[in-house]
Amino acid sequence: MNRKELNPDSSPRAAFGARLRDMREACKWTQEDLAERIQYSSVHISAVETARKPPTLRFTRSVDRAFGIEGTDTFEREWRDIRHGSLLEGFPEYVDHEARAAEIRLYEVGVVPGLLQTPEYAAVLEADAVRREAISPEQAQERVELAMRRQAALVRTPSPLLIAVLDESCVRRPMGEPEVMQAQFERLLAFAEQPNTVLQVAPFSMGERRPFSLPVTVLTMADRSIMSYAESTQRGHLERDGASVLPVLKAYHQLQAEAHSQAESVAMIEQLRKGIP
Template structure:
């Protein structure tokens, strides 16, 4: 039976356009999925996933197609524009990358990272937002947390937080006390490294907003947060810049032991 795929809308994003064009050219050249996979050095199913938008191709795949099709830099440029353009589906793609990552480096100056939140803390932020369905939003966030811990030590998290995260009382005192206790428990896990940037450290580049760097098999991707969303970054040069920024923030942070002590000081205020 022929493979039936959901139709892609090339007007939706550059990623959809690239996926649409990959299939268009393969069929124009009268190639099967297997034959196209041999050109790119991947399996038949991977080509299918590229064309359906379920997976994203890399530079070497596009270079191989340009060489075989005689299209110069066409597919390599399409990949570059897809990576640079705004992707309205960035949130779903970020979740997918989080599930594939073996190392997640995250910085936040306003809120505790989702994977380290209690459900009550998470619910406070869900209610502070503007989703149409609070229960559905909460269920989605709880599922993301669960997907991290279900993997055990197969994925590490290096979390760096500004002290302001500890100072901001979220929910009520009971919620915040439980969250700080939970944060200490998370810091004791072998797959979690937690460090705090104290107020006394002064100015640092983290004031520009939250960021994540996710290490996948063979490459890193990054996420830069902003109001009304954020931006998923896949261009290697920009990813390296975000990784260096994470390290610069970390240079201002306390040690893991010192970070536990500052969390304990805030916890004492709720006793």
């Protein structure tokens, strides 16, 4: 039987799944054994263990009863940490697909996207969330580390195609001290020089021709299936239905056609790096 290797450090949900597998195997139970005890299918348990499906409150309480867990180290408490933690619900699932995608097309508004951030830029961004008491310092550190792990996951062979269209606000908005923005501009310029990347800026002058008002990402997997990811303030949504994703992909192509070319975008960022408005 194929056994998927788990990486508990990749996301809180992955850590939940790895712990569930470890405890099940410590009891010498198969997935079918646990399924019988908690009245879930073995397929469902496999999906939770491999982080393909999020645990629910009912599921975690059933698992706690099956293992006889009480006190502070319950699966229910871990579920609540995931639910109310620093990462949006749905985002860890997206990150898993992102790390395996053959092509990544992203559009961002307001801030440089995580895949292109320097650690210093990311830290400034999360420090403000701490100041607003939206997250804890520990959660801020988790977010910064995750951004760096996501970037590292894309350094692979064959290299994924990564197309980034940034709203002009991403490069115009100052973040932290001037040296933070200087380093961030240099990071963007270096990104544009890579053979598997495209960098474009969508200028303010696009006005109503801009097809998106919120950030969006479209992934193309190795089997050519496509999916899209978008976020609200409370959760992220990963859409796997190709028929629903195709209009998003079409709008993305329209966005690219209207945005500055890579040469024009690089020239704009070079001017900003030199302090020329």
